[in-house]
Amino acid sequence: MPAQAKLLTILTEAVLEDDVVELIMAQGAEGYTISEARGRGAHGLRSGKWSAGANIRIEVVGDAELCARIAERLQSDYGRDYGLLMFTTPVEVQG
Amino acid sequence: MPAQAKLLTILTEAVLEDDVVELIMAQGAEGYTISEARGRGAHGLRSGKWSAGANIRIEVVGDAELCARIAERLQSDYGRDYGLLMFTTPVEVQG
Amino acid sequence: MPAQAKLLTILTEAVLEDDVVELIMAQGAEGYTISEARGRGAHGLRSGKWSAGANIRIEVVGDAELCARIAERLQSDYGRDYGLLMFTTPVEVQG
Amino acid sequence: MGGAMSFEPVVLFFVLGVCAGLLRSDLKIPGSIYEALSIFILLAIGLKGGVEMAKHAVGALLLDGLVIVLVGALIPLVAFPILRYLGRLSRADSASIAAHYGSVSVVTFSVGITLLGQELLEFEGYLIVFLVLLEIPALVIGVILARHGQGEVRWGKLLHEVFFGKSIYLLAGGLVIGYVAGPEGIQPLDRLFFDLFKGVLALFLLEMGLVAAMRIADLRTYGAFLAGFAVLMPLFSATLGTVTGWLLGLSVGGTFLLATLFASASYIAAPAAMRIAVPEANPALSIGASLGMTFPFNIFLGLPIYLWMARLMHASGG
Amino acid sequence: MGGAMSFEPVVLFFVLGVCAGLLRSDLKIPGSIYEALSIFILLAIGLKGGVEMAKHAVGALLLDGLVIVLVGALIPLVAFPILRYLGRLSRADSASIAAHYGSVSVVTFSVGITLLGQELLEFEGYLIVFLVLLEIPALVIGVILARHGQGEVRWGKLLHEVFFGKSIYLLAGGLVIGYVAGPEGIQPLDRLFFDLFKGVLALFLLEMGLVAAMRIADLRTYGAFLAGFAVLMPLFSATLGTVTGWLLGLSVGGTFLLATLFASASYIAAPAAMRIAVPEANPALSIGASLGMTFPFNIFLGLPIYLWMARLMHASGG
Amino acid sequence: MGGAMSFEPVVLFFVLGVCAGLLRSDLKIPGSIYEALSIFILLAIGLKGGVEMAKHAVGALLLDGLVIVLVGALIPLVAFPILRYLGRLSRADSASIAAHYGSVSVVTFSVGITLLGQELLEFEGYLIVFLVLLEIPALVIGVILARHGQGEVRWGKLLHEVFFGKSIYLLAGGLVIGYVAGPEGIQPLDRLFFDLFKGVLALFLLEMGLVAAMRIADLRTYGAFLAGFAVLMPLFSATLGTVTGWLLGLSVGGTFLLATLFASASYIAAPAAMRIAVPEANPALSIGASLGMTFPFNIFLGLPIYLWMARLMHASGG
Numbered sequence A, B, C: 001m002p003a004q005a006k007l008l009t010i011l012t013e014a015v016l017e018d019d020v021v022e023l024i025m026a027q028g029a030e031g032y033t034i035s036e037a038r039g040r041g042a043h044g045l046r047s048g049k050w051s052a053g054a055n056i057r058i059e060v061v062g063d064a065e066l067c068a069r070i071a072e073r074l075q076s077d078y079g080r081d082y083g084l085l086m087f088t089t090p091v092e093v094q095g
Numbered sequence D, E, F: 001m002g003g004a005m006s007f008e009p010v011v012l013f014f015v016l017g018v019c020a021g022l023l024r025s026d027l028k029i030p031g032s033i034y035e036a037l038s039i040f041i042l043l044a045i046g047l048k049g050g051v052e053m054a055k056h057a058v059g060a061l062l063l064d065g066l067v068i069v070l071v072g073a074l075i076p077l078v079a080f081p082i083l084r085y086l087g088r089l090s091r092a093d094s095a096s097i098a099a100h101y102g103s104v105s106v107v108t109f110s111v112g113i114t115l116l117g118q119e120l121l122e123f124e125g126y127l128i129v130f131l132v133l134l135e136i137p138a139l140v141i142g143v144i145l146a147r148h149g150q151g152e153v154r155w156g157k158l159l160h161e162v163f164f165g166k167s168i169y170l171l172a173g174g175l176v177i178g179y180v181a182g183p184e185g186i187q188p189l190d191r192l193f194f195d196l197f198k199g200v201l202a203l204f205l206l207e208m209g210l211v212a213a214m215r216i217a218d219l220r221t222y223g224a225f226l227a228g229f230a231v232l233m234p235l236f237s238a239t240l241g242t243v244t245g246w247l248l249g250l251s252v253g254g255t256f257l258l259a260t261l262f263a264s265a266s267y268i269a270a271p272a273a274m275r276i277a278v279p280e281a282n283p284a285l286s287i288g289a290s291l292g293m294t295f296p297f298n299i300f301l302g303l304p305i306y307l308w309m310a311r312l313m314h315a316s317g318g
Ligand SMILES: Nc1ncnc2c1ncn2[C@@H]1O[C@H](COP(=O)(O)O)[C@@H](O)[C@H]1O
Pocket: A011, A012, A037, A038, A039, A040, A041, A042, A043, A044, A046, A055, A082, A083, A084, A085, B029, B030, B031, B032, B033, B034, B059, B060, B061, B062
């Protein structure tokens, strides 16, 4: 991975985990990291209490183009019907 | 949400969750995301073992002004007596 | 902590937690934050199911030099044999 | 104790949870504990059903089973036009809610069983199988209603979700293990799965109360129509179940349980399946109605009514 | 078994946990399991108390109750000046620690009950109610002491925290359910809440040992005064409890339990309440003293001493 | 029930888990529940062993124990050259896998005990001690093999990991508590630790099935040699155990359990220890073989074979 890269952070519904992960890898990402989350947004309170009401937070480090492609695909597949917030930050990969 | 925004990350004590969330929404945020955390800082080890010793990690995406306002209010309400670390990063909201 | 700082994010195997934390504090960090994670990378799927297959996500806020030093030490100690991804972002510490 | 009031103390834990939510207590049951409790309940119910089935000649039950599934399939078909034309809900929302009410609630069913235990009434153990069998037509009908003339259906994904979604999978898996192992094979597991069942149900109800408290507000948003539906629909379905059970010659306990199955609405399996198959439906509506309204109605008022109905039917009919 | 040493094997799990912590074992009990165990213990104790109360005429106990609460309220009032003037701690810290010692520890109380079980001694079941009743004056007095002449008190938040904080809420909820359902209503829940109680307590003590190991280091930082206070204060409170119990005509077991209640210090309810109400107090001090020192002192040395005191009092006094 | 097939229904839960994984069900057991179940099993087995030891004169067992440990130490020494020279695996991988097969599996052992229960066979309770004792030489030998002439060993870290890693620590801690408290002291904990044991084991096997399903794919990557090793090695080790048990005069049940111990491969303690001590070994190889292949082989085919071997040995030999 080049030192200059992008971090794409995806906040979405836990029920989408398998599909989103498949899409990320299919777009050519080298990996991803998931942690559990809860929160609130346009789709209301998601308390994390049970799987239908829980969020996940997925991070993908990769080049800008990959991150943009993943974000675009996710937005078009799930953006309309599911809770979804995505943003990118520039990062410097170490080591 | 405009594409250019700020991500405010708040690391604080889990007992404050309800109050902090209320403050965030009262300041006009569109949403927030919470995940569980533990750690160490000026207030010592917070092992996450039980709720009195657990941290949370709250993220708010919004414009710079909103993030600054939330940070300022949190600092003045809780900064003196509670474990609290806050920082902002510029992010590009996708989709 | 100065307002302009770096956030070092470390994604690695949960079995390394005690060692990595010790190293971070020994390098002079003021604190750190840990959350649970799972994911996939060059070392394969890490499902978070049991401790031998779980990841952690460690964040350290500090000056650029500290973050670089920690990353370098971690890379040389654990980079070859363990799952490890590290990146830094510039952050503005609030409050 | 008294036949008159049919009160089951375990529902007090639901009240405790609702009050904690409404009073903003900091009581929280961690998500992983909720998952563990629901895995326990699904497996335990499945095992119990499998053990019961092992005692019967399954072949003899096939015709009864077919009748029950067909009558059960009426429920979403009746619910849909009511929601769509009387309630003026969108096609997707109407279909999704119809699927929730055609599906069944394992916890409501479990409270029904403990009530029978308290009333010292027997029931036909194989009825547990319908916790699985009634889900399938309800969810499939829900999707057909949502998609009728409206774009393609992801049938592969949907059927996968229906059969391998964790609720059905654990119930069905428990059934098979209970059936294969039989009463003696399962007996060493009784200490965990049967003796502790009611206590675990109490804890689960506490958690459900906490979640329901959040849903009650949702329901307020969606108004009187949905609240009325959430009370009247189960009464209708229960009547259907009572008559069907009586015609099939079930015992009083069995008739009551069939009514309870029909009257109950899903809030675990159906939400997950509908989220995948009909994502444009608003989950707050269907979960608000089924968990915020129908579930408490059933466990506090519905079950005693259905028991009274079953007794009446058997007294007058037989 | 011998009355001489009054040793209860369940405390060995605490030792196992402390050693794991000190020896840096990677043994960790996940936070959600800790939460689940504590919910279980609080509910179980509450239910037990409620069932016991259902057996008594509650009215007759009112006077006794008032006496116990008033005497219990002396504890924080005695502790405060000692901490403030002898220990030279800040006003906020002194008040917070005083509140912790005026409050009670459910786990210490539970170990006390298992010890009585082993000694085959009976006790007045309604004493469990004081797990709830003694918290309230202790926390309120703590806040008054901290705020006396010092800025406003957020009484609304504090009282909300006291009554709806999860510990008190679950204890009180369990009491009410146990009381309403009565012995027969609760009986189907006994398999979970009563039969497993001691085993769950063992696991909880294991976890508490892990946490206490981290706190022992804290205590070292704060020095000899606090360590001395953490041992002598419970001895004083236990003496108060023993005399009070004897004057009220409690049995040996009841006298011992009242002494245990008074002697125990809170590390679940009080820390949460004080963090909200007196945030400028350092929680490491109060938790270090109550969990790192007083709790182990009580379960290993205190309880046998208090039992001996109760027997002595009854032998000489009666 | 029949002695001929020695089938234990609890293994069906493993099948349920594997199928869920292969069929991509969304069934997941949260990580914290997995941790809690494994803490329970380790403590329960330890307590059971300690209680059994309290019934025996431990001194008399010393010689037997030494023999068992020495013979057990042969297993990694036999496995290493096979893996290194026949399998052409790297030194680190060969050593790590050898350590896994020299170590033991608590869950396999537990399934063995429930099988004996079903066959109404007794066994020497003190054999549980070897769950602890056999780990130590296996892990130490594994590290020596990996490091022989190859850079320094972090012995301090390794031995710390071996003795204070949570598996060994909990087993050994349970042994000590069980021994100190004795049968009567532990008896109030029986409701949790012994009565529920088999049910908890069922849930644990469900989870292990889910994990194993992911590992089966790993194994496919590493090919036929490792798969063959994962089946033949336990057969060899079991034979060693059967002969040793018979020579030491163990009962049929005890001989069977010793064979089971030798045949089983670790997937909890050894992976953690090897990850620290031999980090350059690929954990997918060792866990793939031990969990993806040897574990299911043992519980489905191995255990019945070992029981048959133990019976044959005793029938022909004595
Ligand atoms: N402004 C925000 N800041 C941080 N997280 C957000 C924000 N808006 C939404 N989220 C997260 O994204 C999820 C889906 O958002 P939404 O699609 O707006 O419901 C929410 O449940 C939150 O976890």
